[in-house]
Structures are given as structure tokens and as C-alpha cells.
Amino acid sequence: MATHDVDLPYHPERATTLVVGCCDGRYLRAMERFLKRRGIDLHDLVTMPGGPARLCFETAPFLEYQDTLEAIELMVDLHGTRRIVLIAHADCAYYVKRHGTSEMPRQCDDLAAAASLLRSRLPQVDVDLYYLRPHRGSFAVDEVPPPAEVV
Numbered sequence: 001m002a003t004h005d006v007d008l009p010y011h012p013e014r015a016t017t018l019v020v021g022c023c024d025g026r027y028l029r030a031m032e033r034f035l036k037r038r039g040i041d042l043h044d045l046v047t048m049p050g051g052p053a054r055l056c057f058e059t060a061p062f063l064e065y066q067d068t069l070e071a072i073e074l075m076v077d078l079h080g081t082r083r084i085v086l087i088a089h090a091d092c093a094y095y096v097k098r099h100g101t102s103e104m105p106r107q108c109d110d111l112a113a114a115a116s117l118l119r120s121r122l123p124q125v126d127v128d129l130y131y132l133r134p135h136r137g138s139f140a141v142d143e144v145p146p147p148a149e150v151v
Contacts (some may be wrong), residue, residue, distance in 0.1 A: 014079045019041040020072065021087040022051035022094065027132050030139040031087055032134070040085070044075050050094030052086040053107070055114035059098060069121075076122055083126045084118055086111055089140075090133035104131060112147040 017040050021031055028047075035043060048069070054060040054068040075081055088107040095102040111129040118127050129144035 011042060013043045015042045016080060016082045017085060018045050018046065018072065018075050018079070018081045019085045019087065020046045020052050020055075020068075022053075022089055022092055023047040023049060024089060024092065027089045027139075030132060030141075034130070034139075034141045035085070041059070043085070044079060044081065046071055046075065047117075050092065050098075052088055052114045053092070053094055053098075053110050054088070055117055056110045058113070059095075059110050069117075073122070076125060081125060083128065084122075085102075085128045085130065086114055086118075087130045089131070089133055092098075104133070107131060108144045111114075113145050116147045 010082045015023065019031070019035060019040070021027075035041075048054065048068065050060065050064075054064045055072075057065060060068070072079045072084065076084075088111055090102065092102045092107065095107065099106065108129075108131060111131070115129055118125065127146070129146060131144055133140055133142070
């Protein structure tokens, strides 16, 4: 078995932020750079096609929904997660396959629904919402307003 060195220091403390995003390679480096600029250098990461969309009944099949929610709840339980960052992105193939389009308003509605779900199931955790998109040959990240709390 070959051993390869990775020139990064190991930090034994666990991350307190969990990022949930899509696995589209066109957006991963931009997502990481955005997080780092927000002061989130060490984080856990759950990526799969559609990312946060899999937390919405209207978008994801039940088994995807259940698998994603269980993964997030496990990470919160085992790692003591205090913040979850949900990031959707433009031109998402998951949305195109499920709905024929990848429109920003639909994705922002799904982000809000996912945040409501997580806040109801994990009230001890803060949830932040973002939408990543191409912009002038680079990337821009839009903050998505949280859903209004029902009193």
C-alpha cells in the first residue's frame, strides 16, 4: 500500500459547523472559498446531488429525504454541531432532472423549507442559507432570507 503525504496540519478538535451542499464539482471550490472568507475554515461536509433540496418533500423522494435528514442528525449528535450552512447553486442538474428547470426562486423556497424542517427538529442549531451562482466570469453568493417563524 502506498502512502501519500498531505501538507496540511491535523487539528483534533471537531468542527461545529456542518455544510450541506450539492456535489457538483463546478461549484465546490467556490463554496470552500466562500466559507473560508466567512471564517468557516474547519467544517463537516455532506454533499450529494441536490444537497439541501433532498430535505424537501416536494423535491426529493422519501428515501433521499430520510437518508439526508438522518445523516445531518447523526452529525449534529456525534459532533456537537452548532450551525448548519445550506448552499444551493445555479444550474443544478438535480433540479433539472426532477423539475425540468433549475430556477433560483424554486431553490430558495426549498432552502427555506429545509431550514424550517431543521429548525423544528434541531432547535439548538443555527441554520444559514445561501445560493451560489456564476457572476462576471467568477462566482457570487446570495444570502437567502430565513423563513418567517410561525408563532
